[in-house]
Amino acid sequence: MAVTSETLAQVKSVTEDGYKHGFVTDIEMERTAKGLSEDTVRFISARKNEPEWLLEWRLKAYRHWLTMPEPQWAKVSFPPIDYQDSYYFAAPKSDSDKPKSLDEVDPKLLETYAKLGIPLLEQEMLAGVAVDAVFDSVSVATTYKKKLGEMGIIFCSFSEAVQEHPELVRQYLGSVVPYADNKHATLNSAVFTDGSFVYIPKGVRCPMELSTYFRINAENTGQFERTLIIADAGSYVSYLEGCTAPQRDEHQLHAAVVELIALDDAEIKYSTVQNWYPGDEEGRGGIYNFVTKRGACRGRNSKIAWTQVETGSAITWKYPSCLLIGDNSVGEFYSVAITANRQQADTGTKMIHIGRNTTSTIISKGIAAGRADQTYRGQVKIMASAEGARNFTQCDSLLIGDQCGAHTVPYIETHNPTARVEHEATTSRISDDQLFYCMQRGLSAEEAVSVIVNGFCKEVMRTLPMEFAVEAQKLIGISLEGSVG
Amino acid sequence: MARKSTPFADEALVAGAPWIDALRGDALACYREQGLPTARSEAWKFTNLRRLERIAFAPSPAKGTPVAEIPDGIAALDGAYRAVFVNGRFDAAQSRLGDLPKGVEIGSLAAVDPDLLEPYLGRIADTQVHPLAALNTAYMADGLYMKLADNAVLDAPLHLISIASAGETAQRFHPRHLVVLGENATATLVESHVGAGETFSNTVLEADLGVSAMLNHYKLQNEAPDAFHIAFSQIRLADRASYDGFVLQTGARLARNEVRVQLGDRVECRLNGAYLGRGDQHIDNTTFIDHTAPNSTSREVYKGVLDDRARGVFQGKILVRKDAQKTNGHQLNKTLLLSRGTEMDSKPELEIYADDVKCGHGATTGELEEDALFYLRARGIASAEARAMLVAAFLSDAVAEIQAEQPRAAFQAVVDQWLDATEASTR
């Protein structure tokens, strides 16, 4: 069966409401016809009232996409995707289609929310309950937005940025992830619907963590999300994506693109907690999370740090990467990936050292349980120009149970003798001694695994912003529930 | 898509025993199907064979052994048995195989009754994963045959000397070696690959070790500056067998040495090596350690030094299959880059399906440690000398992995010579 048909069959028809803010359009239809063609691309662009150059860019991407083979190198397996059996644009559901209250929401989901300690109001938002909570969050967001605006910070939806700041979008869109980069990113370039846009002006330190969480139009941008963050000279921003609560989405294929640009002395910290629906115990119906994330350290002394906690999705395919162009620039990648049941993850990073004295650090912690497979795949490339470059990589894998697999595939390419590159990897399991010791102190087997795994992941967890870290810790425990018997 | 290229497949297949004919036919089809590997193939990502295609190598003649003297550069092994091959053909005149111990047979593969080869030849190596190894199977003509009966002991090392020799015309050939050790048998095999002229040797070695057998296997690849050396070895280790392998590569213009080992229960496997590159050399070491059964240990250390514009490649994969619980697998790759223009591509890989294992790998690339250099200089040692000392120490560490004393000393001598030449050129 084609992968998207079962989930997409559920997509409800036209809504009367459309976007809650943004732009007005006189196009009546709220959804494209099924399938992908130039017309689909034109429809999306027109529906979003985009300038001609953006339509042309999308079309270029679409035409190129037609010629591209599916990427084959990742260690994941799934049936071929039927791209024609999918809707590429649909306005959000109207309130009348949403659950009226939490009583109508899957109790299993609510149980998980409770375990994570998520406040009721937020539970309603996450479960998509049609209540005033959404409007509360609008007002909260508006307040923040005003404060940020006073500092010259732009934080808005991608669609809004296209309308309000076309010169910035045009300058930077596709400058880090070109439209022809890879099959998934190219598809995104052709049909992306919305996402976030951030611009931090020169010398400004963004005073709060920017989060998609309270962004009002976060709804229904999940499938082909496009994020662009520009940190101008001397600025700083910390951006949080996703949340620990299991997120539901009716689209099975997710192909997001995130582009980061850091100019001289700028720093971007990008943290992700990904907990999309992983499918049932056999992996049926889970999200395919095929994401292209890349940051360019263009300026001298610039820094980009990726932190990710990946626990969801049936298949995760993502390699948040750094192009270290500016001299002395720094790239960091901290990752915890947990796969249980039938989940598959092929994730890692690329650190491309171009500038002099560029530094990169990679800390990857992979945990595989059940019948899951997990691969760390990472490239460290030192170009001949990268005098004095440094890389340190540590990849540790933990296996829970004898039906899972953990794999480490680093590519280390050095073209400069003054560079120093170090890579270490280990694979082990939770020892019986450790489990028994914890249980002798009163912890249940599941609590014991959670404690031990959190310890194993500590180096990564401590790079998360405080508010994220506590929830992420709980999430690790929850993700592994049922993994030890 | 890039076109598929299948050079070197123009020779007629030699007819022989029906099973060999079938083997050759399948192998040729396999080669034609895959073609000469390109960078699109993951296994050949870092080693480009296009230069090989541009040279008009002549196939070796169907009969007879070409004449060539043993050149300099072989491992110095006094008192060893000797099996000499010129362009893959057994050279009885230069070989020394008198008075072999009981239960030991060593000689030319071409001279062995095909019925005796049937259980082994083409049955050990997965040549379908390596197009050029398949090509070897299609056109193999001769090579080493070494068989030890159960409990047999080879009392001195066997020195396999492979001479790749070309005059006016570039030469290609496909040596095929077979090593069979019965239960509890013990042997040391040292290979020296040397030569002159523009040659393309495409070697396959298959080794089968019985229960509790022990093989020391050391290979020196020291071919001529215009040589292309492609080698594929597969070693199958039965329960409780042990293997001490070392590959020192310093010769050839382009070399790829691929070793695959398959481990039974309670096997001790050591798979080590060193590579020394200068000029425009390209040296590739690719290894695959396949843990198929529980309780085995593998250790792998590859160290290299690259100078001028030399390029090194290390691809080391450890596979731990589902049943291989209690596996211990360790892998280390270290490279020193001595000059601008060098390049090192390292891909140490773990693929693990069993949970009760201890596996790890490490890889480093870079210059000499500044701290160590400073320490030596602070003791009054001049910079150039201090560097030479540290490089020498780095390589001695690698060679020290060789368990057998005489081959270790012989390989150390080759390393020392290479170092002397490096030092001389930097003066």
Added chain:
Amino acid sequence: MPLLEINGLHATVDGKPILNGIDLVIEAGEVHAIMGPNGSGKSTLAYVLAGREGYEVTAGEIRYDGKDLLEMAADERARAGLFLAFQYPVEIPGVAGTTFLKAALNAIRGHRGESPLDAMQFLKFVREKAGALNITDDMLRRSLNVGFSGGEKKRNEALQMAVLEPKMAILDETDSGLDIDALKLVASGVNALRAPDRSLLVITHYQRLLDYIVPDYVHILADGRIVRSGDKLLAVELEEKGYGAFVGAKAA
């Protein structure tokens, strides 16, 4: 009703019989010592009581606090107040001592029907106990037992015992690897916990520890059986005569 009652306990490890019929009764508030040569089954007894996997009970029964102990999982036993001070405390990288102890304490408090302590309350509580054992904040913050010296590990076990306030504590060769100062420190920590409603089972090879933790009863274990029981003077007698005099003897 005794706190712990062991009747005819037989146990095997990897199919090999190690315990061959142990009978032992410990009343609330009593301190019992089990002494025995290497391989007599001392640690096996401790692990069987704590419920470690791989230690198979082939015959006999154990009643603990009125319940069938062998029916309980290892963590249930711990929450019911049975504590084992390990001979070789386990290292758990990345898990801070305080994090671990807080999780354990709140699991046990939950079982007792008490509310969990918050971070501040917990820290105050632990610091009080830690001070007496000369355990610094730094030790508490470090990864559990990772890189600890032998003495630090044993002091850490004593601290966990003090914090978790068990009903029945089993000390498995707590004296091994300790110098005399560390031994005194740990022993005074243990003695501070002696109470009418708390029993101790002290397992040791040497009489030395019993100079500091004075037992009410001493049992000599040999070949998986208690061959002799007595009061604290038995330990002194054992020290004089050596195990040879007792091994092979019938239970008194």
